[in-house]
Amino acid sequence: MAIATSIFWLSLLFVSTKGCHFPAIYNFGDSNSDTGSVSAALGPLPPPFGETFFGQPSGRYSNGRLIIDFFAEKLGVPVLHAYLDSIDPNFRYGANFAASGSTILLADGKSIQAGFSFLSLVIQVSEFEQFKNRTIELYNQVHNAAFPGLSAKTLKIKSRIPRPEDFSRALYTLDSGQNDIHYALISTPKEQLKAHITNATNQFALSTKKLYDDGARAFWIHNTGPLGCLPYFVTNYPPKAGDADQHGCVKSYNEVAQEFNKRLKEKVSQLKTLLHDAVFILTDMYSAKYSLISEAKQHGFIGPMAYCCGHLGDNPVECGKTAIVNGTQVYGASCSDPAKYISWDGIHYTDAANHWIANRIIHGSLSDPPIPLIQACDNHIVTQQ
Incomplete structure (x- = not known):
């Protein structure tokens, strides 16, 4: 029986199919998929953001495209306009509600003061309803x-x-949770981390169910990546003795991310059981990103702890901004060849890394169930497990 099931799933990956026609994409999340919400609300990003692909800042926290941009290309729709961008928007093919710095949980005064966005997933879903x-x-x-x-x-x-x-025919993509983990790591006692993660994943399920109640039926959900492999965390919250893996990542931070992913998988499974007429595909973004990090040089990238733009450490200078360091004005410039770097600015990925990851996950081999993106509307296939 197990062999027959495996053959069935493998056949889905290789047999040519007609695929779905998604007339639109509605996206929710944080800076990993924000195409201009925060830039429109709080002021534009400076150069060199956007320099590689768009030739100028595009509201994306990268030198170029995000994974959601490659999804749009694959599905044959234009790149998504940010919902908050009022300058000649085109929402015919969907809208993007993702906001950099956003959490799943409703933001409070402490999280906003710490630099996180008030545009939480709860608010994004409310924006979608309106x-x-x-x-x-x-x-x-x-x-x-x-x-x-x-x-x-x-x-x-x-x-x-x-x-x-x-x-009801659109694809709904969700990529949230990284900032909930980030905020928990810097503000929550260790013994309360699991409770915080449980609250976040519970709210994720409630927000997803609200989208379902509003007519959504096809969901493509990302779990969170290896937070402990971000150069920002390794530099600003360095690992204690014995807490670094062979690639320089902070093991304890990645363990928290994995705990979040475990809880998220449980919630998505519950949604599948509860909402039989919807498609829920959970993609293992953690594995995709960690695979790139662990095999960086094999794929033509510089080591995973290198980053292209700005300066971290004792005298931080944000990408594209200036700061006075030892009495001298220093500019957070970009490197000469961003395509060689996984990390753009210590937190966000480069156009090249996002492209690699999108190619890794778009065919469904890292998804549960293993359905390609172009078949994410097919409830008949998804339920044949």
């Missing part, structure tokens, strides 16, 4: 307008907002 209600109302107003004689303005509006029926 977006859906208002665009359906607007679509119906435009659709019912007298014809012929529609104004150019009305035609433009109609072409740039989603059709009501597309909400």
Whole structure:
């Protein structure tokens, strides 16, 4: 029976299929998938952000594209506009509610003071509900307008907002949790970490269920990556003796990330049991990222603790910003060849690393169930386990 099941799943990875047609993508998360929310709300990112692919800052915390951009390309839709970006947005093919610095749990005064965003997953889902209600109302107003004689303005509006029926046919992608772990590590006693993680994953399930109640049916969910392998953490919260792995990552931080991923998997399993008509695909982002980190040089990257832009350590200078160091103004410049680096600025990944990771996960081999991205709408396949 086990052999037959394995053959079935392997066949899904290699047999050519028609795949799904997702008319739109709705994304929720943090800086790993923010395409401009925080930049629109709190001020634009400076150069050299965006320099490699866009030629200028694009609201993304990278030198180029994020994993969500490669998803859009794979599914044949334009890159997602940030929901908060009011400058000539086009939401016909979806919207991005992700916000850099966001947590799953509703932000409080302490987390905001620590530098995390108030645009938590709870708020993002609330934004989506408002977006859906208002665009359906607007679509119906435009659709019912007298014809012929529609104004150019009305035609433009109609072409740039989603059709009501597309909400239930869209792909909903979620990548949250990294900042909940980050905040817990710097603010929560060790004995309370598991309780914090439980609260975060419980809220994740509630927010996901709310999206389902609003019509979402196809969910592509990422677990969190190896936080202890980020150069920022290794430099600012260095490992104690015996707490570093063979690649220089902080083992105890990665163990917290793995605990989060364990709890997240349990919650997604519960959602699958509860909501039979929806598709829930949980992708092991941790394994994808750790694989790249552990095999960095084999794939043409400099060692995993190197980063391209800015300065960490005793005299930190953020990427693209200036600071006075020992009486001298220092600029957080980028390296000469970002494509050789996994980390862009010590926290976020480069365009090249995001591209590598997207290629690693897009075919579904690291997903549960192992369904390729282009088949993430197929509940019939997903339920044949």
